Amino acid sequence: RKYVYTFSEGRADMKGLLGGKGANLAEMTNIGLPVPPGFTITTEACKEFYIAGRKFPAGMEEEVAEKVAWLEQTLGKKFGDPNGPLLVSVRSGAVISMPGMMDTVLNLGLNDQTVIGLAAGSGNPRWAYDCYRRFIQMFGNVVLGIEHHKFEAVLEEQKYKRNVQYDNQLTAEDWQEVIEKYKFIVRKETSQDFPQDPKEQLYKAIYAVFNSWENDRAIVYRRIHKIPDDLGTAVNVQAMVFGNMGDDCGTGVAFTRNPSTGEKVLYGEFLTNAQGEDVVAGIRTPRPIDRLQEEMPDVYQQFVRICTLLENHYKDMQDIEFTIERNKLWMLQTRNGKRTAQAAIRIAVEMVEEGIITKETAITRVDPAQLDQLLHRRIDPNAKLNVIAKGLPASPGSASGAVVFNADLAESLSQQGKKVILVGTETTPDDIHGMVAAQGILTSRGGMTSHAAVVARGMGKPCVCGCEAIKIDYENKQFFVGDIVVKDGDVISIDGSTGQVMLGEVPMIEPELSPEFQKLLQWADEIRTLGVRANADTPEDAAKAREFGAEGIGLTRTEHMFMAQDRLPIVQQMILATDPEERAEALAKLLPMQEGDFYGILKAMEGLPVCIRLLDPPLHEFLPNAEELAVEISRLKLMTDGDPAELKQKEDLLRKVRSLSEFNPMLGHRGCRLGITWPEVYAMQARAIFQATARLVKEGYQVEPEVEIPLVIDVKELAYLRKLVESVAEEVKEATGVNFHYTVGTMIEVPRAALLADEIATQAEFFSFGTNDLTQTTLGFSRDDAEGKFMQPYLEKKILADNPFIVLDRKGVGKLMQWTVENARRVKPDLLIGICGEHGGEPSSVEFCHLIGLNYVSCSPYRVPIARLAAAQAKV
Ligand code: PEP
Numbered sequence: 107r108k109y110v111y112t113f114s115e116g117r118a119d120m121k122g123l124l125g126g127k128g129a130n131l132a133e134m135t136n137i138g139l140p141v142p143p144g145f146t147i148t149t150e151a152c153k154e155f156y157i158a159g160r161k162f163p164a165g166m167e168e169e170v171a172e173k174v175a176w177l178e179q180t181l182g183k184k185f186g187d188p189n190g191p192l193l194v195s196v197r198s199g200a201v202i203s204m205p206g207m208m209d210t211v212l213n214l215g216l217n218d219q220t221v222i223g224l225a226a227g228s229g230n231p232r233w234a235y236d237c238y239r240r241f242i243q244m245f246g247n248v249v250l251g252i253e254h255h256k257f258e259a260v261l262e263e264q265k266y267k268r269n270v271q272y273d274n275q276l277t278a279e280d281w282q283e284v285i286e287k288y289k290f291i292v293r294k295e296t297s298q299d300f301p302q303d304p305k306e307q308l309y310k311a312i313y314a315v316f317n318s319w320e321n322d323r324a325i326v327y328r329r330i331h332k333i334p335d336d337l338g339t340a341v342n343v344q345a346m347v348f349g350n351m352g353d354d355c356g357t358g359v360a361f362t363r364n365p366s367t368g369e370k371v372l373y374g375e376f377l378t379n380a381q382g383e384d385v386v387a388g389i390r391t392p393r394p395i396d397r398l399q400e401e402m403p404d405v406y407q408q409f410v411r412i413c414t415l416l417e418n419h420y421k422d423m424q425d426i427e428f429t430i431e432r433n434k435l436w437m438l439q440t441r442n443g444k445r446t447a448q449a450a451i452r453i454a455v456e457m458v459e460e461g462i463i464t465k466e467t468a469i470t471r472v473d474p475a476q477l478d479q480l481l482h483r484r485i486d487p488n489a490k491l492n493v494i495a496k497g498l499p500a501s502p503g504s505a506s507g508a509v510v511f512n513a514d515l516a517e518s519l520s521q522q523g524k525k526v527i528l529v530g531t532e533t534t535p536d537d538i539h540g541m542v543a544a545q546g547i548l549t550s551r552g553g554m555t556s557h558a559a560v561v562a563r564g565m566g567k568p569c570v571c572g573c574e575a576i577k578i579d580y581e582n583k584q585f586f587v588g589d590i591v592v593k594d595g596d597v598i599s600i601d602g603s604t605g606q607v608m609l610g611e612v613p614m615i616e617p618e619l620s621p622e623f624q625k626l627l628q629w630a631d632e633i634r635t636l637g638v639r640a641n642a643d644t645p646e647d648a649a650k651a652r653e654f655g656a657e658g659i660g661l662t663r664t665e666h667m668f669m670a671q672d673r674l675p676i677v678q679q680m681i682l683a684t685d686p687e688e689r690a691e692a693l694a695k696l697l698p699m700q701e702g703d704f705y706g707i708l709k710a711m712e713g714l715p716v717c718i719r720l721l722d723p724p725l726h727e728f729l730p731n732a733e734e735l736a737v738e739i740s741r742l743k744l745m746t747d748g749d750p751a752e753l754k755q756k757e758d759l760l761r762k763v764r765s766l767s768e769f770n771p772m773l774g775h776r777g778c779r780l781g782i783t784w785p786e787v788y789a790m791q792a793r794a795i796f797q798a799t800a801r802l803v804k805e806g807y808q809v810e811p812e813v814e815i816p817l818v819i820d821v822k823e824l825a826y827l828r829k830l831v832e833s834v835a836e837e838v839k840e841a842t843g844v845n846f847h848y849t850v851g852t853m854i855e856v857p858r859a860a861l862l863a864d865e866i867a868t869q870a871e872f873f874s875f876g877t878n879d880l881t882q883t884t885l886g887f888s889r890d891d892a893e894g895k896f897m898q899p900y901l902e903k904k905i906l907a908d909n910p911f912i913v914l915d916r917k918g919v920g921k922l923m924q925w926t927v928e929n930a931r932r933v934k935p936d937l938l939i940g941i942c943g944e945h946g947g948e949p950s951s952v953e954f955c956h957l958i959g960l961n962y963v964s965c966s967p968y969r970v971p972i973a974r975l976a977a978a979q980a981k982v
Pocket residue numbers: 661663722855875876877878879880942943944
């Protein structure tokens with residue numbers, strides 16, 4: 107088995123084996139770009155390393171030694187040779203990029219002897235000793251596990267002693283002093299001398315990179331991004347090139363298009379006289395890439411040409427790392443760049459227009475889940491803002507929340523339901539859990555490609571970074587902007603699209619779809635075969651859904667109409683009625699109200715189908731809480747001047763509430779069971795639907811009501827209720843003299859209904875999967891309790907891959923759905939079948955619905971664009 111490949115032996119499509127970085131270094135080498143030579147140790151080697159209990163697989167070290175010899179020969183340099191030392195970088199390179207999560211060691215090969223040679227050979231001792239101290243520091247941290255700050259303290263002390271502000275103001279002698287102190291730290295912390303043998307350094311570094319696959323932050327990152335734990339990382343060993351030899355050197359990162367907006371401009375940053383880590387670590391705030399044009403025009407021209415070439419080669423926006431050593435450009439990495447949803451859309455659409463990709467490819471370039479970012483509210487442009495500072499607009503979107511300076515605290519406050527903004531000088535990969543928990547991120551240092559910026563964009567979190575106006579005082583948990591003091595817990599707002607930081611909360615407005623977004627969705631509509639409807643309970647929601655492209659309403663929950671302030675007392679009267687007359691009286695009051703509701707929704711959806719579900723929830727949801735009532739009664743009893751009539755009324759009410767209480771309300775008196783026991787309620791609702799329909803038809807509107815019966819378990823229930831609905835329809839037709847069309851169907855929400863789908867289909871014109879209940883009843887997981895109580899351990903222990911209430915459980919619930927579709931369509935080939943549970947707007951579930959041949963998915967209005975795109979992706 108071959109564990110090591112030189113760059114010229116690899117290709118871009120070998121990502122699985124060589125990792126993303128290794129495969130792309132190989133590809134760049136083979137298309138003739140200036141890449142420092144090197145080799146890649148495969149992910150297979152890493153997997154075997156773990157299988158063997160963290161031991162290198164047999165034969166790997168020999169292969170590495172062979173490639174080192176080849177590298178020495180190619181470059182005419184040798185490991186450990188003071189007259190021409192070979193220096194290499196050792197970097198991780200996972201199959202799916204995990205920026206900053208794993209480890210890197212630079213300048214490997216330096217020791218007490220080679221550094222002297224390097225100093226003499228380059229005529230630049232300051233630089234040589236700087237490299238050596240960086241190496242000890244990185245190796246010490248990454249390989250030997252010594253905390254970073256121990257080294258930083260020495261560095262700060264030296265700068266203080268010399269009275270200088272920046273690292274690059276220190277001299278060769280300063281660095282020599284620092285090196286001695288660093289070596290002392292190593293001896294003290296590890297009881298061993300800093301290793302001098304470059305081969306030993308190399309194997310230890312490779313070991314550490316393999317090891318870093320299992321470090322805490324990498325594990326957390328993989329969990330958040332759903333990256334499998336068994337992919338392993340490759341290791342890239344590459345000849346060093348130096349961006350820190352002087353002012354004709356530098357290093358930088360660039361995107362071929364703006365990753366925040368998608369605009370087609372070269373976008374990036376560089377630092378002169380610096381090494382790679384300085385840019386990403388956010389230690390110094392770098393300068394925009396176009397300044398390179400002024401400083402090194404030839405290098406800039408060459409770089410621009412390479413960027414265009416790479417973008418055309420990969421047919422996607424590239425994220426490129428480069429180094430300039432004495433005016434010579436070297437490419438260190440290219441990969442498809444991470445981008446915001448807004449940028450993803452614009453880049454995909456413009457690349458179609460530029461003839462680089464097809465519409466089908468464009469559809470696949472946008473992650474539907476990411477669209478959420480664009481369908482969120484943003485700051486009202488007309489609002490008066492109390493802007494206190496401005497940083498870099500690193501990741502768009504706006505957020506408000508209480509200031510916190512610590513990732514752990516951000517996490518715990520957010521678990522208590524508080525909204526927080528994580529504020530820091532910069533973020534490190536160790537802050538990842540706090541970033542997940544926060545509404546947004548604000549840093550005082552670091553550029554657009556700093557850790558905070560890259561990670562926030564990946565998460566779709568608003569982020570403002572490099573906001574140098576804010577001075578953080580960690581000690582006292584506060585920050586200053588001029589003479590303004592903002593304390594821990596104070597509310598601020600940030601706008602990641604403009605970089606503004608504001609005091610207090612700010613007014614937000616509803617989202618709109620950009621022209622590019624509309625275009626992409628239009629392409630999606632041309633491609634997809636699965637319909638997309640929305641769940642909406644009000645005319646306003648229906649209108650919003652229509653604006654977002656919904657092709658009908660897949661679920662109107664009528665109970666929400668019963669909850670309205672002015673109606674609840676009437677609904678309670680209906681429920682608590684002791685005789686039929688009293689109930690009839692309450693229903694008569696509700697009828698015109700319901701008719702008004704349906705009139706509004708049907709009108710807003712003119713020309714499109716509207717599925718209206720008859721009353722579904724357990725009755726206790728409409729009644730006062732028994733505990734609260736009991737407290738109220740005790741209070742009344744204690745009052746000397748209490749009203750006895752009121753007390754009696756409350757006591758009666760409590761008795762009734764108690765008599766209606768159920769042990770398992772979700773499995774209790776709800777759904778069509780209400781219709782069976784209290785047919786007059788369903789009759790009232792049917793009448794309201796048909797009277798609204800008749801009115802609209804008379805007014806010249808074309809409307810298509812679908813009357814839906816929930817929670818059916820048997821065809822006889824449906825037959826009984828269907829007859830009821832039909833007889834009401836006949837009465838309304840007769841009374842109004844208007845003829846109208848409607849259909850009757852049911853929800854599939856319990857396994858029995860799914861199993862008996864063929865029988866039930868005989869009484870239905872349509873089915874709609876209520877996958878919230880179908881998940882609840884199939885798994886036997888209470889939908890209201892699972893999440894808070896046991897879902898997390900199930901996910902952490904990987905018993906379930908995903909929360910089944912969010913991502914459809916294809917294996918179990920999905921099997922019932924497939925059975926339903928097959929059996930129902932056998933008896934009724936043209937049966938309309940949709941889904942209206944929460945899964946209808948979740949991309950992977952939408953794909954499944956396409957695969958099993960549903961006619962449509964229905965989701966909340968804001969997720970309609972997501973579903974349109976996901977449905978097209980399922981087809982492509
Ligand atoms: C469902 O059960 O999936 C459904 C849509 O109905 P509800 O969520 O109202 O129970």
